[in-house]
Amino acid sequence: MKMTDKIKSWRNGIADDAREFRAEGAVTGFPWWRTALWLVGVYLLVVFLIGWYWTEEPPLFDVSENAAQRAERQVSGSTATATLITVIETLLEKRGGYLSNDIAPPGIWLDNLPNWEYGVIIQVRDFSKAMREAFSRSRSQSTEDGDLALAEPRLNFDHHSWVLPATESEYRAGISYLESYLARLADDNTGARFYPRADSLRYWLGTVETRLGSLSQRLSASVGQRRINMDQIDMDRQDTSGQAFEVNVKTPWLELDDVFYEARGTTWALVHLLKAVEVEFDEVLRKKNARVGLQQIIRELESSQEPVYSPMVLNGGGFGLLANHSLVMASYVSRANASIIDLRDLLDQG
Secondary structure, three states: OOHHHHHHHHHHHHHHHHHHHHHHHHHHOOHHHHHHHHHHHHHHHHHHHHHHHHOOOOOOOOHHHHHHHHOOOOOOOHHHHHHHHHHHHHHHHOOOOOOOOOOOOOHHHOOHHHHHHHHHHHHHHHHHHHHHHHHOOOOOOOOOOHHHHHHHHHHOOOOOOOOOOOHHHHHHHHHHHHHHHHHHHOOOOOOOOOOOOHHHHHHHHHHHHHHHHHHHHHHHHHHOEEEEOOOOOOHHHOOOOOOOOEEEEOOOHHHHHHHHHHHHHHHHHHHHHHHHHHHHOHHHHHHOOOHHHHHHHHHHHHHOOOOOOOOOOOEOOOOOOOOEHHHHHHHHHHHHHHHHHHHHHHHHOO
16 A cells, blocks of 8 residues: 555544544533533532631630730739730631631632621720720820830721731731730839729720610611611701601611621620620729629620521511521620610719
């Protein structure tokens, strides 16, 4: 057989194989499509399982035991400072780490834990501000503590920043300054002090009161309500019937779980901070007969940390067949807030 005949036979064989391959592909589909779909499915399953694992909220911890492990010597302020440090570290080191600034799956797809983190962050910022402006100063004209002055702005850094600098690096810098303050508290020669006075406790509780009041309103708006617009009440802005303006308030359906988990993070942080305050301000609370009131606040907030067994945040009517998780949370938050108002009144009495 000539060489040209062999080449033609080889070409014809290749053409026949190609036709058979196309015929099989028309029926069964190209194998690479099946492989790609299989890989995508496996990837999505793995990402889903990791995201599900990350969504578990951290448990509560014992503030006294935590302070004993962190502080070299138990002095005034050691429990509060150690508790604040551990709350921040838990924020950064829980399952999945810090999620609010994630830019890749599964973190970028999650919203419950980032909102939980935001609730914790707000309480961390408020407490660090109170430590800088009230707890660590003997009077309004005294000099603020250097470590606390450096820690507070770092804890107020943008919680969504991914890089240059990353939020985590700023928060860890804040932790390092708090640790320095904690170490200095144990040394009488460093000038670091913590003053458990009634007026400074009232200062911080006033901030907590406004935070919980706002959360309670947002949680209650899950079912929609007609409310008097308290922000616009003015004699010049009332209508001819003498009635103040009314507004329809309802949390959008897609934001229900956001508000709910922000409240969960807020109450989680407050349970620890209030327990630390109970230790630090024990003498003041006893003198004012306010210790039981503080313990009741803690009980209410601990109840808000019960496990959520539903796979989603339900939004049933107030007296409907289905549960409304937002209203349940609002009940605990409102009762705690009412008790805080009473506690501040007690602390203001002579």
